[in-house]
Structure formats: C-alpha cells, structure tokens
Amino acid sequence: MTDLFSKFDPLIEQRRALLSTGLTDPFNLVMEKVLSPTEAVCNGKPTILLGTYNYMGMTFDPDVIEAGKQALDDFGSGTTGSRVLNGTYAGHRLVEDALKEFYAMDHAMVFSTGYQANLGIISTIAGKGDYIVLDIDSHASIWDGCKLGDAEVVPFKHNDIEAMDKRLGRIPEGAGKLVILEGVYSMLGDIAPLKEMIAVAKKHGAMVLVDEAHSMGFIGPNGRGVAEDQGCLEDVDFVIGTFSKSVGTVGGFCVSNHPKFEIMRLVCRPYVFTASLPPSVVHTAATSIRKLMHAGNKRAHLWENSKILHKGLRDAGFKLGTETPQSAIIAVIMPDLERGAMMWEALLHEGLYVNLARPPATPANMTLLRCSLCAEHTSEQVQTIIEMFKRAGNAVGILD
C-alpha cells in the first residue's frame, strides 16, 4: 500500500533488519527506576548513566526537590495557560530573575523547552529579506527555527571562520544578518572558536546568537558557557539555553541585553501559543540555577572526570570525536551502525548506558556512542566505566 507513510519505508526496513539480529532496540529503553543522577535500573539491572546531559547532577539535589514539592502544594500541578495570558506565575518571574543574575544580563525569557526557545527566537528575529549564517552542524532546533522563519539560510562548514567570513561578505548591502553558533557541539563534544568567530560576525555588522545548551553550569568561570570562558560574552546578542541539561528539569530560555528585547514576549509565536511550564518546574529550575552560580567545586570535578574518561578510552584504543577533552561530552566513533548498536548493547549488558547517535543527527554520517559525564560520577565509577568499555569493545571486536 502506498500512502503518506511510504516515505518512511527505508527507515522502517533499516530498523527491522537491525532488530531482526536480536539486538535490543537502542531507541526504546525504559528507565524503570532512577536511583540517583548517575544510576538507574534498566531491564531489572542497575545501570550507570553516561548519556543523560545531567552534567551537574542537580536532578536529586535536596533543595531543588524541596522547591518543586513546595510549588506543587502552593501553586498546583500546572498553569493551563500561555505566558501572556494566565500562565505567568510568581515562579516564572523567579526563574527569569535567576537567569538574569546567572548571566548578568538585562533580559531573560523562559520557554517551555530549549527547542522552542530556538524555534521562537530565530524565526521571529530573522524574517523575510534577512540572512541567517549558521554552522552546518547546528542542532535540529536551530534548523527548524530557520525553516519556520522566512530568512535566507546560509550554512558554512563546521567551525570554519574563513567560510563564515566569506559568506557574510557576500550578503547584499543593507540586509539584516544573524550569525548562529553553538558553544559546545553536542555530537562530537567539540567547542567553537567563539572569540574569533564573533569578532568576524561583528566586523560584518551581524547580530550573534549562541546556543550554550551543553556548556551552561559547567564551562566558564561562572558557568555561563563557552563565550564567557573565551571572554566574549558581552559581544553575544542572544544566548539560548535549556533547563534539560545542567539545570536538571525541563524548559528553555533566551537571555539578552538588547534594549528592545521585551517585545519578543508579544511577537514570538512559540512563546505565545503554548502553555507555560508548570510551577514545580520553574521553582526547581530557579533553585537549581541559583545553586549553579556557586558550583565551582562541582565544575572542577566534572572537568576531572571528563579528562580521565577521555584519556582512559583513548589509551584503550577507541577513536574519539576530539583529540583533547573539550567539554563533558566524549564521543566514541563506531565503524558503522551495526557494530555501534552491538557495542551499545554490550555496554548495556555490562551495566552502562550511553547514547547511540546515528545519521542524520550526526556529522559526516558517523555512528557515535556519545558519553556525557556528570559532576556526581565518582572517580571509581569513571574507572569502572573505562573497564566496561574495554570489555565490550573486545567482545564486539572494535578494539584490536
């Protein structure tokens, strides 16, 4: 039968072939119990979590949990409304104030997810006749934001300053320009040379949006991200972030110093035409963000974990996404999807969960086992993880 679903046939067939070998479906795992930020029970088995983006381990922080419980009691389970109607509660203001303080910026706008923050801000600020110049490896939410707006979309090769410079130079006189970059690219865990790239963008008179989803709370002296670390945060016009990683709940945001920023609340459709976050979520987020301001020791331990795991896997003979550890993401490059899925399953049997990432989400059609570390992983857990990788790698024949 041919219908609108026929276009999915190749993917359905690829999945069928993969699962017919008896492999566990890597995209259908259930966490039956979650014991801590670093441990869960999967298929009845205690499992170390190494693919959660729960970088700062805030999900079980007692103050964070308490704030959420209190908000449930005081404000109920949900807002049942848009931010611009009945959906702005005290907690939404609290979390926006926490963000302004965290980033030392004038404005903060909270969305229901990071995906929607990108979708909303990008599609609203870059319209017909404007140009968006963006890194080809940008996150799906950035691409979808470009698609939702009417701007001309011009990608350039990943982290290639010269390619970006050339494209900006070819934009017609007078057109509005927006450059979109990420601090940490989540597939390989590499960072962008933001200082140089932003300088080039500014030379061409472009506004700059940086998605710091994977660096917030961890990178930079105050955890403000890669732009802070490289000393160029004041040249970033819009920082996009999420609560679904270091903050440990759900939600997204944009912070900015633009004097007219507040008008976004009225014109940004993915902000207006959807319900706001539940009170418990915004209160947990506000508490978590305030704790992340003073998390220097945790940041140091997370760096230590990242460096040890990177070295351990490299010494074991795995091919990694970056030469040096640049973030809390360590991507292990698999030879192909089949062996990637086998390795993923072998690790799960060892009691380790990592992310399996495959095309088209990955650059250069790679299959990756993406590991993201947590500040709550103990040094012993990191050693255990390295041993698990070695055993699984030998069993699957990836190490030789």
Place this chain on the structure above:
Amino acid sequence: MDRAATAAKIAELIAPFNKKGVELTDASTFAGDLEFDSLTVMDFVAEIEDAFDIIISMNAQAEIENYGQLIDAVVKLQG
C-alpha cells in the same frame, strides 16, 4: 559570465564530485542521477559559491533539482 561560460566552469567544478562519471545533461538530477547525499551537496555548493563569489542559500538550493537549474541559478545570482 554568460550561460555558456558559467556552464563550462560548473562542468569543471562538478567533475571531482561526479564519481561515477555520469553523462551530464541539463536534466540530470543531483539526488537521483548523481546520487549526491547531503554531505556531498554541502561540499559542492561551497565550491560553487567560492568559485563564483555568490551565496546559494538553502532556500535557493531547495529550488535546484537538476544540472540545468543550477546553471540558470548561478547565472542569475552573478547578477
């Protein structure tokens, strides 16, 4: 550059991407005949952009399915 000169230059630029040596006509499609995947498209577009000092935005790329349309688009984009 007129259409003939533009076509000649594009023919030169596409050669290394035409791995199977497909005979090119204006009707040859990139996805079908040339079997370009998204990575190849990206590299090829970048080559063309740099060679002609133009921008072929994603919006413009969406309208270009075959070889003849590419030549027409590049002629037009050179202004």
